[in-house]
Amino acid sequence: MIAVEINNISFNYNQQQIFNDLCLTINNQEKVGIIGANGAGKTTLFLSICGILKLNQGEIKLFNKTIAAGKFHPEIGLVFQNPDDQLFCPTVKDDIIFGAENLGLSSSEIEARFNQVITTVGVKHLINRIPHQLSGGEKCMVAIASVLIMQPKIILYDEPSANLDLKARRKLIQFLQSSSETILVSAHDLELILEVCDRVIVMNKGKIIADGIPEKIMSDEKLMRENNLEIPPSLSR
Known part of the structure; x- marks a missing residue:
């Protein structure tokens, strides 16, 4: 079952194009990591999914229901950074x-x-x-x-491990691993993505560059370097 369907969305901010014709599908109960350097469009994508931002083009559906911008959608939860x-x-x-x-x-x-x-x-x-x-x-x-x-049917976590000590971070990881909801996690903490997510998406300048199995994607030195990312230590040994 498809939980989130993003169809050809475009969004401009202060005359700067963030997305152009972006498409993405998230299945029910998937745990998906969104990674990319600062300015890649991760937080903007989350705000678009929540309906906080009004798109210039395209639509976002949650379980086949179109998300209307500017309205409260309790089916979608956002945990702030x-x-x-x-x-x-x-x-x-x-x-x-x-x-x-x-x-x-x-x-x-x-x-x-x-x-x-x-x-x-x-x-x-x-x-x-x-x-x-x-x-x-x-x-x-x-x-x-x-x-x-x-x-909520889907929860978006924006940099959830930022500023956490090791003990708190471990507790968060264990909680996310046991979560039964569909979750999207945006994080610079790539080791967290490896432990929690069964799928990872690399974004750069509002585009999806790669989409697949975390271990395979994040061990690709050329791919990671070209997108201003580093291979997680556990994959570079």
Whole structure:
């Protein structure tokens, strides 16, 4: 089953062309890594999938339903690169339930979902804490919980391991490995992509340069060098 279908999209920003006739298909429950140097178009692609950006041309479908720009789509979850951009409520619990409350769910349904996600993500001990006092790893997992409670069909992770210490990064990787949702992960952390994703896409200047098995794509020295990337250490031994 196709989860995301991107058909011939084009997008310009400040008269600069980011995408031109881009096409991409993501299957249900795939774990797909998106890699590329800064300015490759990764974050812009994520914002387009969410419907935050209005395309100049083309369409994006989620399970055969066209994504309308400028509208809220709870079926799509976005975990920001910086959790401080995502967490803003007085307590962790308030942040986690915020999205569910705005879906118009009953209090009993919200509580049931809340109890489920804090167990799944492992943040039960943090629910009464003030978000900005948490560590980077704790903030990351709380941000993920705030997305999961809306039960999205696809989750987009934008540089999820940025600024995490080794222990927090390992916890994140283990969580992503066990995730049952369709996920797209944009990351400079190529070792994370290797551990989590079953498919990787290389982007450069808004174009898809390569698409395939992570180990094969990221061990191609010429391909990686031409796209301002380096072979992950675990593949260069």
